[in-house]
Amino acid sequence: MQRTRIKFCGLTRVSDVLQACALGVDAIGFVRYPGSARFVDDKRLEQLARALPPLVTPVLLFVNASKAQVDGALASVPNALLQFHGDESADFCQGFARPYLRAIAVGEGVDLLDSERRFPGAAALLVDAPSAGYGGSGRSFPWERLPAPAQRTLPLVLAGGLQADNVAAAIGQVRPFAVDVSSGVETAPGIKSVERMRQFIDAVHRADAQFGAA
DSSP states (O other): OOOOEEEEEOOOOHHHHHHHHHHTOSEEEEEOOTTSTTBOOHHHHHHHHHTOOTTOEEEEEESSOOHHHHHHHHHHOTTOEEEEOSSOOHHHHTTTSSOEEEEEEOOTTOOHHHHHHHOTTOSEEEEEOOOSSSSOOSSOOOGGGSOOGGGOSSOEEEOSSOOTTTHHHHHHHHOOSEEEESGGGEEETTEEOHHHHHHHHHHHHHHHHHHOOO
16 A cells, blocks of 8 residues: 655754654655745754654755755755745756655646646645745645546645644545645644644544555
8 A cells, every 4th residue: 555655844943853753754844935934044954954864855945046045955955855836947946956846836727737747857746725925825725626646647745734634535535645734733833743743644644544545
């Protein structure tokens, strides 16, 4: 049975990184967008990345960053997966010789299959609800807007308003490769709750047992 991978995003404290990894998360996202309340600067990024054990993937989230800014963050975390939430082109996203996630805001009329065609080099597409600015919205969107798994050609990472009490329904309906959560496991922006992280991971595991392969 293929299990649903889990990514926690927007971590800002070493203690939260250690707890998330101990609970069994697959990937940890660090926000490199200064407009976000979860932004981590260069010094904090290095501290957080050093706390990661082997086989937990660091993910660096950018919004319309310059090439120099991305290269600088990769110098600190060379094994990172990249995640782009702005207006970056496919050429820019794949210009770092690193796997990347391309975020897509799934608003009314957005065609995910067209996004797959525009970003064929993406490791996966990360789908989220539209927001007033850039980055995550903290809200869910109608999952029926997404094409069926058999129609997709790229892995799908589902984000947007997920928490322990709705992630099982999301997995059952969408069958994503991975789920991504930030505010749904927080007590405040960038401050994660150990209990909420544990509840979220447990809910994903129960959903996998219920629905089988993702």
